Amino acid sequence: MIDAVFGPFVEFAFMRRALVGCLALSLSAPPIGVFLVLRRMSLMSDAMAHAILPGAAIGFLVAGLSVPAMTAGGLVAGVAVALGAGFVARHTVLREDASLAAFYLLSLAAGVTLVSMRGSSVDLLHFLFGSVLALGDDALVLLGAVATVTLGWLAVAYRPLVIECVDPLFLRLSGRASALTHLSFLAVAVLNLVAAFQALGTLLAVGLMILPAVAARFWARDLAPLIGIAILIAAFSSVAGLLLSYHAGLPSGPAIILSAGAIYLLSMLFGRRGALIHAQAAGHLRG
Template structure:
């Protein structure tokens, strides 16, 4: 088997592999920049909580329409926004921090979603909801994922400066008379819709993976925000491509394989990136030896 057949053959021969690859590209373009902003805001665990929060809405969509990705996606969007709103209200009305209120509501949502799916579906249905079916992506789901990615990129481009300032210094926005709460809600909305897109392919348990792992790795390679966003998107796409090829050739589940490649790139970045362990520690050792 030639190298061309090994690396490109699955996408040339099979339409479902091409759709899965395009979905990975769209996910990278949308979730990559949002993941970078999540890292800057130190809200990584909030992203994980929201990825689980979409489950009860997706489960309701499953009860109503079966494995209809638009119905499950719409339900997940409503549930995710509801949890984000309730957590925000709880943190403002009580002494709880926002991350603690998110944790509480996400645990409730996760339990409720699993219960709803279990009431009607089988264990196989539950596995599909929790871990996704990227190789089963059809044209309607692909258009939905592409639309979410396009909307995300357009919104980040239009509101780049206030989103950046709200991530780094929300006090400055308040000082100049800008309601930072509005941009905080806009940001959470972008997080939720990209998690809905990820849910279509990777399931509720792993949807946040392609958002956070590439973003965390990108932060080690560059300190310029636009370059960081582009690097995160590129890492997400490369992880998707390698994961799809490996899963096809080795008969492995596609979603976990994609995230394992993203995790491998993250681990390599921890060591070899300009802000990784080698670059930070080797000069010190040489200096001490001298």
């Protein structure tokens, strides 16, 4: 049993590199996911994850599978879509969720088309589902840097973020930088999605951000425990998914997200706060 858990990481360097990358992502993405869930912006993160694809595809067309080129392209595309959707929502009759849906569909189609123009089906699968078992030094540096930047930013912006989640009107009326907080939050969210894209691809990048966050809601109410539990769930899902991939021969990225999804389902059924088992028990007592 011990050898089955530790053996793959001791024996193979690519498993250790995948584990380090996923753990770095587990430190930065789940806290952002918690705030996205609290702000009811979970689906927005999915749209922004798809918005990254055309920028990363342009970087791929220019420089091949270059992490700096694809990262720069993805950042530009993600920020452009977020700002563009906000502009459309403020100046037209469309709500922000509808404009984001339109941008996300266009971005996904444009990205797949751009990759198909030059790349192979293998390249397209790499973009859509990632290659966590093939993380290079530059990708690991990116994931570590994004985790460092995200945690540092959270330390600085934690209080205004909490205020904006609870009472955004108060933050605006108190003269504090509400717009700056919102824009910097979107920028850090895009940064984490770009980093996750390197490991999990555009279709799964948002999974390690949102699934641990929504699972943590069934175990805690206060913000600090929510963030801590979400990080632990993401880290455990990373280890479990990599081991499942190794022993069962499953694709590594989907295995990690399936592990996080299994924890979410168990939390929804048996969690301490608002889980189905407690709701049914309360129903029987009322009956």
